[in-house]
Amino acid sequence: MNGKSAKAVQSIGGGAAAGGSAAVKLQWTHELKEKLYSALEELMTTKKRITPKNLWDEMRVTELTRDHIASYLQRVRKNEVNRLDLSSRLQQYEQNFFVQQQNQQQNQQQNRQRNEVQWTHELKEKLYSALEELMTTKKRITPKNLWDEMRVTELTRDHIASYLQRVRKNEVNRPDLFSRLHLYEKRLLDQQNRHYRQTFFNKFGDSDGVVKEKPEKKYAPVRLAATRLWYAEEELKKLSRRNSRRLDEMGTDHYRKKQDLLVMQDAEVKAKIQCGISDEYLAALQRANQMNMAQFSANLDMERESFMKKAREEEELLRINIKQRETELKEATEKEEQEKEVIKETEEEKAEVIELISDDDDDDDK
Numbered sequence: 001m002n003g004k005s006a007k008a009v010q011s012i013g014g015g016a017a018a019g020g021s022a023a024v025k026l027q028w029t030h031e032l033k034e035k036l037y038s039a040l041e042e043l044m045t046t047k048k049r050i051t052p053k054n055l056w057d058e059m060r061v062t063e064l065t066r067d068h069i070a071s072y073l074q075r076v077r078k079n080e081v082n083r084l085d086l087s088s089r090l091q092q093y094e095q096n097f098f099v100q101q102q103n104q105q106q107n108q109q110q111n112r113q114r115n116e117v118q119w120t121h122e123l124k125e126k127l128y129s130a131l132e133e134l135m136t137t138k139k140r141i142t143p144k145n146l147w148d149e150m151r152v153t154e155l156t157r158d159h160i161a162s163y164l165q166r167v168r169k170n171e172v173n174r175p176d177l178f179s180r181l182h183l184y185e186k187r188l189l190d191q192q193n194r195h196y197r198q199t200f201f202n203k204f205g206d207s208d209g210v211v212k213e214k215p216e217k218k219y220a221p222v223r224l225a226a227t228r229l230w231y232a233e234e235e236l237k238k239l240s241r242r243n244s245r246r247l248d249e250m251g252t253d254h255y256r257k258k259q260d261l262l263v264m265q266d267a268e269v270k271a272k273i274q275c276g277i278s279d280e281y282l283a284a285l286q287r288a289n290q291m292n293m294a295q296f297s298a299n300l301d302m303e304r305e306s307f308m309k310k311a312r313e314e315e316e317l318l319r320i321n322i323k324q325r326e327t328e329l330k331e332a333t334e335k336e337e338q339e340k341e342v343i344k345e346t347e348e349e350k351a352e353v354i355e356l357i358s359d360d361d362d363d364d365d366k
Contacts, residue, residue, distance in 0.1 A: 026063070032064070036059065036073075036076075037086060038058075039055045040076070050090065050094060050097075052067075067254075067255040070252070070255060117154060117155060126150050127163060127164075128174070128177060130149035130150050131177065133149055134146070138188075141164070143157040143160040143161040146160050221332040221336065222332045222333055225331075225332040226329055228325050229322065229325035232325045236315065236319065243315075247308070250304060257296075258296070258300075261292070268289075269289075
């Protein structure tokens with residue numbers, strides 16, 4: 001029973017894997033494999049992270065997606081592609097890369113700890129004295145002004161800004177200083193607002209303080225139409241990039257969901273085998289798993305098709321808008337040409353009249 005069950009498990013796992021590869025629908029030829037191996041070598045040489053996105057950027061093969069690359073990359077990591085040297089070097093590289101990232105994080109944390117300062121009683125009193133001095137001289141309470149007053153070499157503006165926030169939140173057991181600082185900054189802010197308001201009315205208001213209406217800007221019709229056309233085209237480009245990025249994310253998410261379902265099915269099969277089920281029950285379970293996977297894949301495909309349909313409709317509306325803007329630009333250009341022709345004809349008529357008048361004056365002189 002155990003031998004048959006093991007074979008059944010192997011067949012189910014193989015069927016599930018086949019189902020997953022059928023959903024991907026890609027034949028990994030020798031040329032594609034070599035391109036993937038070359039991309040891996042290039043990323044390891046340039047010391048970049050091994051991800052499906054970076055591999056796709058290196059390969060640039062149109063028929064490949066990130067899901068295809070992620071699936072085959074898992075096979076390389078599991079040493080299922082008969083490339084022992086590449087799998088071992090990839091495993092060693094990713095381990096070293098992970099260690100380097102951990103070291104960088106530790107160094108950053110150490111640097112942050114090294115940059116921290118211990119606020120002694122003497123430093124606090126110097127800061128409080130600097131605050132009192134700025135409030136006395138009616139200056140703004142800023143880290144720069146406080147640092148200029150304190151002149152302590154081991155302090156930076158960031159240290160002072162951090163402690164100043166604690167003073168403003170009344171977290172330093174100095175309620176008298178907190179209240180006076182709060183009233184001082186509020187009074188200073190009111191003065192600044194009055195100054196800005198007066199400056200605004202001096203520039204845009206009349207003697208009674210009523211805001212004048214700003215003159216409406218007038219743009220040339222051709223320039224306005226061309227600007228609208230440019231904005232419509234840019235909006236279409238942004239929408240296309242957003243839809244393409246969303247499709248990539250959806251493909252990655254669908255692949256992850258399928259892999260999760262496969263893991264769940266394999267776990268269920270192993271649990272049933274440990275309970276000692278019969279071969280008939282295993283065959284029925286295999287068929288049920290295959291049907292569930294097919295239904296799940298169909299639902300994911302329907303979701304993708306629905307999104308693509310909606311995206312095509314949005315892009316079609318923007319294309320219609322672009323055609324309208326092109327028509328407006330064409331009409332504005334034709335109208336401008338007609339106006340230029342009319343102005344040119346008027347100037348020619350004026351020149352003829354002036355010439356006739358000058359001829360009549362010459363005849364009268366004779």
